[in-house]
Each structure stands twice: as structure tokens, then as C-alpha cells.
Amino acid sequence: MANMNIRDIAKLCGVGVSTVSRVLNDHPDVNEETKQKVLRVMREHNYVPNNSARNLKRIKSRTIGVVVKGITNPFFSPMIKVIEGELTRRGYAMFLSQADDYEDEIRKAAELQMERRLEGIIFLGGIFHYEKERLSLLEVPFVFATIQVSSDMEGNAYSTISIDDTYEAARATRYLLELGHRRIGVLAGAFEEQSINRLRLEGYLQALGEYGIHYDERLHKNCNFTYKGGYEAAGSLLRETDVTAIFAISDVMAIGAMKAALEMGKKIPEEVAILGFDGLDITAYTHPGISTVRQPSEQMALEAVTTVLDIIEQKSGHRHSVYPCQIIERGSTHPARQGEGPERGKP
Amino acid sequence: MANMNIRDIAKLCGVGVSTVSRVLNDHPDVNEETKQKVLRVMREHNYVPNNSARNLKRIKSRTIGVVVKGITNPFFSPMIKVIEGELTRRGYAMFLSQADDYEDEIRKAAELQMERRLEGIIFLGGIFHYEKERLSLLEVPFVFATIQVSSDMEGNAYSTISIDDTYEAARATRYLLELGHRRIGVLAGAFEEQSINRLRLEGYLQALGEYGIHYDERLHKNCNFTYKGGYEAAGSLLRETDVTAIFAISDVMAIGAMKAALEMGKKIPEEVAILGFDGLDITAYTHPGISTVRQPSEQMALEAVTTVLDIIEQKSGHRHSVYPCQIIERGSTHPARQGEGPERGKP
Structure with missing residues (x-):
């Protein structure tokens, strides 16, 4: 029902127009149940009150x-x-x-x-x-x-x-390519998802493309943005493929991924490099520290x-x-950065 | 005096505005004598409270x-x-x-x-x-x-x-004592601080006392509740003392402590055991996992x-x-718990 007015709302709620008006103006003298009902009906019908009338009475809430x-x-x-x-x-x-x-x-x-x-x-x-x-x-x-x-x-x-999520993810992937990696796994959500997820995946693909590397779906693991998601996805990447580096599009997943790699006895970064994204403080306090793309x-x-x-x-x-953003290089991608301590690990 | 307001009444009674307000709203927390005085002054001056202002305060905000x-x-x-x-x-x-x-x-x-x-x-x-x-x-x-x-x-x-912070900290310390540790460092704030800090320190002291161990101030490092605080305090404990175990009264500090120990090449838990407190999810995803006291x-x-x-x-x-609380035993205190994965690490 388009262009509803205050009378329609009142009718639907079984109350008078003045009651709806009082609700709109946050007037104290309205029964709480009635108020909630009126607000609900307004929401359900996407009712937009007439601003000019309302603003007159409206006090700034700051x-x-x-x-x-x-x-x-x-x-x-x-x-x-x-x-x-x-x-x-x-x-x-x-x-x-x-x-x-x-x-x-x-x-x-x-x-x-x-x-x-x-x-x-x-x-x-x-x-x-x-x-x-x-x-x-x-x-x-x-x-x-x-x-x-x-x-x-x-x-x-x-x-x-x-x-610029795509630009920064491309730069991050390029950083791994420049270190010599060619089999780079990526931990992210599904490509269809309309979130930073997709933008960062596009950056990953773009950088691979610059190096003439085709997308290999086996190297792309869908996972949710949790420690557990990163842990499980990295575990299967490391068991099933020949990746030498893993790019996790969030630090939380990178932490889980590192746990999986260390538990499997992998040397980091010699056997597998791990790169995160976001710049969480905690990445300086894992061992080795996790290289990441720090957002300001x-x-x-x-x-x-x-x-x-x-x-x-x-x-x-x-x-x-x-x-x-800034790429923070730590021991998870660069052997020379190991044992430098969390502070010195931040360039 | 016409059109008196709440401030005038307060002044006449020699009390604060909030006291008059409490009387108006029939709030229990007013001295009976004061209340009667305020009511008398109101009557004498025919004071009529501004109802809309009063109702505004009374209406439920939920x-x-x-x-x-x-x-x-x-x-x-x-x-x-x-x-x-x-x-x-x-x-x-x-x-x-x-x-x-x-x-x-x-x-x-x-x-x-x-x-x-x-x-x-x-x-x-x-x-x-x-x-x-x-x-x-x-x-x-x-x-x-x-x-x-x-x-x-x-x-x-x-x-x-x-x-029960003291009880749980005592239990945690006892757990380390039962594993054979006698030189147990503790990372916490200053003893004087009126916070959980002090309660947990008391638990630590209590458990040591049960084993006839005296408080050694060199083993108690003051630090703030951050990764960095734990990292620096554990670093000095490990350099300056002969601790075989570190009890951090928060997981955040325990994570920093583990970083310091691993960087110094210490074997965990063989050369130094680390126990945290709180039960943060992340403690299951460090390597080794950090044993902790989990709060529900x-x-x-x-x-x-x-x-x-x-x-x-x-x-x-x-x-x-x-x-x-529940003590969650992981690789940071118990060798047999290493490599079990984060989920199995939770008993």
C-alpha cells in the first residue's frame, strides 16, 4: 500500500489519529503496548511520516x-x-x-x-x-x-x-607473487556474496592474472570469518593441494590457518607462507607474527x-x-622477520 | 510568588533539585522529614508541578x-x-x-x-x-x-x-602445583588495585600457601591487561628468574607471554608452562593451545x-x-594435549 497517511496507520491499529501523532512525536502519554503496536504497523508498511509537520515538533536527540x-x-x-x-x-x-x-x-x-x-x-x-x-x-x-x-x-x-578492497587485495597477492609463490590458496567466502569478500577475491584474481596464472578453484576455500573457519579450510588446502602460500582475507581466518599449518608440522614461512588482512593487534602476538594488510x-x-x-x-x-592500507611484513611470510619481537615486526 | 518552578522549591527547602524531583516522583530514597518539608513548602506556595515534564521522566523508556x-x-x-x-x-x-x-x-x-x-x-x-x-x-x-x-x-x-575469582585462581594455581611446578610466575596488576586483579592474586597466594611456598615478589610481574603487557612481563620473568610456569590472570596477557617464550626458543610446556584465565575463543587457536580457566x-x-x-x-x-568455571587443559600446560586440534583440546 503506497503513500499511506497517518489516518491509514490509525485505522490499521484501531486507534485514533492523535494517538499515532503522539507516537510519532515520542509523546510520553501513550500506552507502551499501543506505542509498540503503532511502531510495528508503521514498519510493516514502510510508513514515512510527513517530515515538515514532524520536524516542527521534533527535539534534537543529539x-x-x-x-x-x-x-x-x-x-x-x-x-x-x-x-x-x-x-x-x-x-x-x-x-x-x-x-x-x-x-x-x-x-x-x-x-x-x-x-x-x-x-x-x-x-x-x-x-x-x-x-x-x-x-x-x-x-x-x-x-x-x-x-x-x-x-x-x-x-x-x-x-x-x-x-579500496580490490586494490589492496591485489597488492597483497602481488606481494606473495613477488616472494616467488605461484600456488597461492585463498580463504574467503563464496564469490557470489555481496561483501568485501567479493571485492578482495577480485583483487586476488587480478594479481594472479598479471602473472599469467589462471584461477584454480581447488585453491579457493569458502569459509566463514572465524578462527574455526580458517583452521578447517587451511587444513584441507594443505592436505589436498600443493599450495606454498595462503592468503586469508581476514586476520581471524589467518590465525586459524596458522594453527592448522603448525599442527601439521609445516615450517612457516618456508613450507607455507600465511598472509592475513585487516591489521588486528593480535597478529603481532602469534608466533611467528602474521603478515597482514593493515587498515587505518x-x-x-x-x-x-x-x-x-x-x-x-x-x-x-x-x-x-x-x-x-599498509602491508605489515612479519615472520609468517618472511624468514628474516622471525624473532624480531612484535614491535619491531611492525615496519 | 506565582509560577514557581522546582528550583524555587528546592531553594526554599534548602535541598537539591533532585531531592524535590524524588519527592514528586514518590521515590523511596528520601528522608521522611525532608519529604514532609518539601510537601509542606509546595502546599504553602500552591506549587503545581509541571506535569508534562514530570510524565516525561515517568514514562517507561524500556x-x-x-x-x-x-x-x-x-x-x-x-x-x-x-x-x-x-x-x-x-x-x-x-x-x-x-x-x-x-x-x-x-x-x-x-x-x-x-x-x-x-x-x-x-x-x-x-x-x-x-x-x-x-x-x-x-x-x-x-x-x-x-x-x-x-x-x-x-x-x-x-x-x-x-x-568466585579467588577460589578459581587458587584452583588454577593448584592445577600447576599438581603438575609439579614450584616456581610459578604470575602476571597481574599491582596488589593494591581494587579489581579482579587483587582477588585472583589472593587465590594464587592461597594455593602457594597450601603447598608451603612463600610469596616471592620477583615472580610477580605487574603489567597492564594487554598482549604487549604480557609479552614484556613474561620476557623479563623468563630472563631474570627460574620460573617453570607462568599464570597470567587474563588470556590476553597469556597470549603475549606465550609469544615471548616461543621467541626465546623455550619449549612449551616442557621448559615453561603457561596458563591463562577467562576462556577466550582465541586460546584454542594459538599453537600450542593455551590452557585457561573458562568463565561461563x-x-x-x-x-x-x-x-x-x-x-x-x-x-x-x-x-x-x-x-x-572450568579449567580447559591444552598444550600450553600439558604435553599430551598438543596436536589435538582446537576442538578436541576442549575437554
């Missing part, structure tokens, strides 16, 4: 929603800390929410913006393509802070802060806050920032 | 504050996920806030309860003793979810969900939600729940 896809991912924890610190410094509060793998983070954010009267939204994690229809559920400025999102929505309707995640978190507040405070429009 | 001391601690991430999931399932929202090391988490929570109209508060991390004066800033039910807090406040004024953290997170909501919904009063 709250920014942070919607995290995968809150247990250690990559996000330092970012959340930076985001909250910076928001507080600038007089805003953070409302943090997690979306599970199966959950729709845009819908979740759309609910929160109403219930929590958010002034802006920062997404951590997610996929790289959203339909315009979905994004238009969001009425406040929003920023994707780790993903190069593309959409059929105009680019000036949202901001992105990201790395804290800088990106700071930029996410600056961007969303600049837009809210009308200091600037939407922007798309791309940050360069 | 929001629980979660105040985390150390949000980058990987121990808390899965707990936060469980807490948000369970709150959502029960129709509540989570408002997450971090307190830095130097910040006063109680004051932070006290501010949030007002600004965010919290109905309850869950603390993750913190210290183990709070003055009654500090805790009385909190006007809504609160639960300490990882710490055995003690206070001069009555025990029925707050809830705790914890492990997800169960504790669930209990934190149940407790705070039971109190809010007046289904029960405050309670103090203590959960037992």
Missing part, C-alpha cells in the same frame, strides 16, 4: 546510531571505542546496535531512527550494494564506515569511508564521526573517503 | 544501559552480543556506553540514567568495592555482571553476577539481563549469583 554487523568481530571493537569517544567529545551520544548475519541492518537502522530519534547513523560492516528502495527508508544522514557501498541511489545521498581503522572511525556530524551540522555534504 | 569498562577487551564482546539479543527478545533496547580506565563508571551511569531515562543498568567490568555514597547516585536497578562487588551499601540494593560468560550475560528485568518487572528482588 544521538548517533551505530549499527554493527558482527559485533564480536575484533576489527570493530577499537573503532567503536574511537567513535564513542569522539561523539562524546562533540556533545553527542552513541546508540549502539548489532545486526546478526541474517538480519537486515538497514531495516534495523530505520526502526532505530524513529524509536531513538537518531540524528545520524554509522554502519560498521554490511554488504556493498543496497537497493535505493532500501536506503530510502533512512531519513537521517548515514555513513558506511568500512564498506565501499554502491547503490543505484545518488552518491551524494550517503557517505562512505573505506579502503581508528582513523576511519574518526572520519566516520566527522563526516556524519559535518552533514548534520550542515558544514558539508556527503563524501566518499578511501584510505590506503 | 531501555537498559550497559556500561562497559574497557570495550576493547575481547572478553566483553560476546557478552554484549548476548545482552543485546536477550534485551531485544524481551522488548527492551540496550544503550551501550564505554568508560575509559580513568573514568568513573558510576558517575557515567548516573548521567545516562537521567539523559536516557534508563530503567536499569548493567555494568561490565569495574572495581570490586564502591562506597555507598557513589552507588546511591543510581536511582534505577543495577547489576554488576562480571565483578563480585562489595559495598557498605546493603546487599539487597544491587545485584552481582560473577565467578554467555550464561552470565543472560543472567544479567534476567536479573535486571526481573527486578524492574518486580518479579524478584536483588540477588548475587556466582558461577563455577
